[in-house]
Amino acid sequence: MPETKERKKSFTEMMIDARVASHKDATWVLFEDEKYSWSDALANIRKAANGLIDLGIKPGDRLGIMMGNSPDFLWIFFAATLLSTPSVPINTAQRGNTLKHIITDSGIKVLVVDEPILSEIEPLLGELENCPLVVSGSGKLKTATWSMEKLFDHSDGDPYVEIGNDSSSLFGILYTSGTTGPPKGVVSTGGSDAASIVPVMQAMGVNPGEVLYTALPLFHGNALGVSTFGSIVLDAQLALGRKFSASKLFDECRRFNAVEFNTLGAMVRMLLAQPPRDDDADNPVRTVLSAACSSDDWRVFEKRFGVKIVEFYGMVDSPGYLLNDSGRTGSMGKPVGATEFEIVDENDVPVKPGEVGQLIFRNPTGPATMYHGQPEATENAYKNGWFHTGDLAMRDDEGFYYYRGRAKESIRRRGENISVWEIESVLQSYPGVSEVAAFAVPSELGEDEVMAVIVPVEGSPPDLEGVGDFCKGKMADYAIPRFVEVISEIPRTETQRIAYEALRSRGVTTSTIDRIGARK
Numbered sequence: 001m002p003e004t005k006e007r008k009k010s011f012t013e014m015m016i017d018a019r020v021a022s023h024k025d026a027t028w029v030l031f032e033d034e035k036y037s038w039s040d041a042l043a044n045i046r047k048a049a050n051g052l053i054d055l056g057i058k059p060g061d062r063l064g065i066m067m068g069n070s071p072d073f074l075w076i077f078f079a080a081t082l083l084s085t086p087s088v089p090i091n092t093a094q095r096g097n098t099l100k101h102i103i104t105d106s107g108i109k110v111l112v113v114d115e116p117i118l119s120e121i122e123p124l125l126g127e128l129e130n131c132p133l134v135v136s137g138s139g140k141l142k143t144a145t146w147s148m149e150k151l152f153d154h155s156d157g158d159p160y161v162e163i164g165n166d167s168s169s170l171f172g173i174l175y176t177s178g179t180t181g182p183p184k185g186v187v188s189t190g191g192s193d194a195a196s197i198v199p200v201m202q203a204m205g206v207n208p209g210e211v212l213y214t215a216l217p218l219f220h221g222n223a224l225g226v227s228t229f230g231s232i233v234l235d236a237q238l239a240l241g242r243k244f245s246a247s248k249l250f251d252e253c254r255r256f257n258a259v260e261f262n263t264l265g266a267m268v269r270m271l272l273a274q275p276p277r278d279d280d281a282d283n284p285v286r287t288v289l290s291a292a293c294s295s296d297d298w299r300v301f302e303k304r305f306g307v308k309i310v311e312f313y314g315m316v317d318s319p320g321y322l323l324n325d326s327g328r329t330g331s332m333g334k335p336v337g338a339t340e341f342e343i344v345d346e347n348d349v350p351v352k353p354g355e356v357g358q359l360i361f362r363n364p365t366g367p368a369t370m371y372h373g374q375p376e377a378t379e380n381a382y383k384n385g386w387f388h389t390g391d392l393a394m395r396d397d398e399g400f401y402y403y404r405g406r407a408k409e410s411i412r413r414r415g416e417n418i419s420v421w422e423i424e425s426v427l428q429s430y431p432g433v434s435e436v437a438a439f440a441v442p443s444e445l446g447e448d449e450v451m452a453v454i455v456p457v458e459g460s461p462p463d464l465e466g467v468g469d470f471c472k473g474k475m476a477d478y479a480i481p482r483f484v485e486v487i488s489e490i491p492r493t494e495t496q497r498i499a500y501e502a503l504r505s506r507g508v509t510t511s512t513i514d515r516i517g518a519r520k
Helices: 011-023 037-053 072-084 096-106 117-125 148-152 194-202 219-235 249-256 267-272 293-304 375-379 420-427 464-471 500-505
Strands: 027-031 032-037 062-066 087-089 106-114 131-136 173-176 184-188 211-214 237-240 256-265 287-292 310-316 318-324 338-346 356-362 370-371 387-395 399-408 412-415 417-418 433-442 449-454 481-484
Touching: 011 037, 011 072, 011 219, 027 037, 027 072, 032 037, 032 370, 037 072, 037 148, 062 072, 072 087, 072 148, 072 412, 087 173, 087 412, 096 106, 096 117, 106 117, 106 481, 131 148, 173 249, 194 219, 194 310, 211 219, 211 249, 219 237, 219 256, 219 310, 249 256, 256 267, 267 293, 287 387, 293 310, 338 387, 370 375, 375 387, 399 420, 412 433, 412 449, 417 420, 420 433, 420 449, 420 464, 433 500, 464 481
Parallel strands: 027 237, 062 087, 062 106, 106 131, 211 237, 211 256, 256 287, 287 310, 449 481
Antiparallel strands: 027 032, 173 184, 184 370, 310 318, 338 356, 356 387, 387 399, 412 417, 433 449
């Protein structure tokens, strides 16, 4: 071995080292019936790092991780930080051209993938001109270069690398879902207000040694950046679930004695939709860190399950956080850290309190991220030095921010722009409605028509003929849905957000009621 140089350690690795030094045998990760101490974790991370070195990966190479939730995901992810190897977590549901784009766009050198997924994507990998080296399961599939067992069958000694780590970011490249084109890879430029996430973690209310739980996917920023990294910062235990299940979540929290979990999108409503139980409030959870909790559900959820909701706002594309730990129902909160927030019109002119506009923010040190290989997209996102979120929001007189939907999900009808939020928030209270989603469909007159799909309350289907009368006076007339349909399930992403593109592609069907056409 050549003469070693002192390896510059990332902030995350230094924190794990500190936990090992002070209480190495204390439990960090819980998964099903498995327990891993801080020293177990560090040993597995180093084994994976030394395995990757043996496989030929070098600092600067990119490591793809396409795995479901498991401790192995964590060991491999943190191994990449030891080697100055940017990781590329990939949504396990990705297939076809989108997956091909992510692999080729990021320049992945090694892809670690669960074996069932590999069996599905092998044909696609065979189409690639530069197929990455593959680590998967038993390694018996023809594409697999190594097995997972072989990767971890290495020394747990401190890995040798020739150059120091770039410790500016916990993540390598995280791909966001593309709305008007292929997914964009988000890369940290090191100019972030990184400390602003700490108040969000502290608001989780987890004390050292206590347990926080997540079943959100590790390829997503919430599970990695908030729950996993949060457990390190807070010196807490991390209970990891395989996949979110509304029927099992609180039982999982009871099993692990978890005092906190995170929710996204419709998860709060999905939990409320579960049949009531006598022991609903008999659980160890104190805090639920939520993103996008409806004001209608807020107090109902807190009372039923005996928890406190803390709402926050953040996004993968750029660091900047709003936090509401005051209990102001429906609000995303106020800015934390040194990041400035503003709400502007289409000309980037700030709007008055109470008016809806686009939410923008800026970090004190300048742009914190860039889109990999897309300088024009980066320039557009950071127009005038402010990051443009694409989210619509409103601020009240006291400085609290409120989410009002995605600008790109807005509907344009008869020359008017309509937020899907304003439709969904009204229809959610219509008798017989369990869930609702509104979206644009083509109009024979040009622009859009408004369509809404409704998941009915079990045993109590809604009267679709009465939708128009119900909406009258509760929203602008031009926003009242023309098309309505009852469906069994609203399509969602892996993070339980409504998959609007899938609904738009589905469009009007033979089961759709055309309220205007029926009157002609």
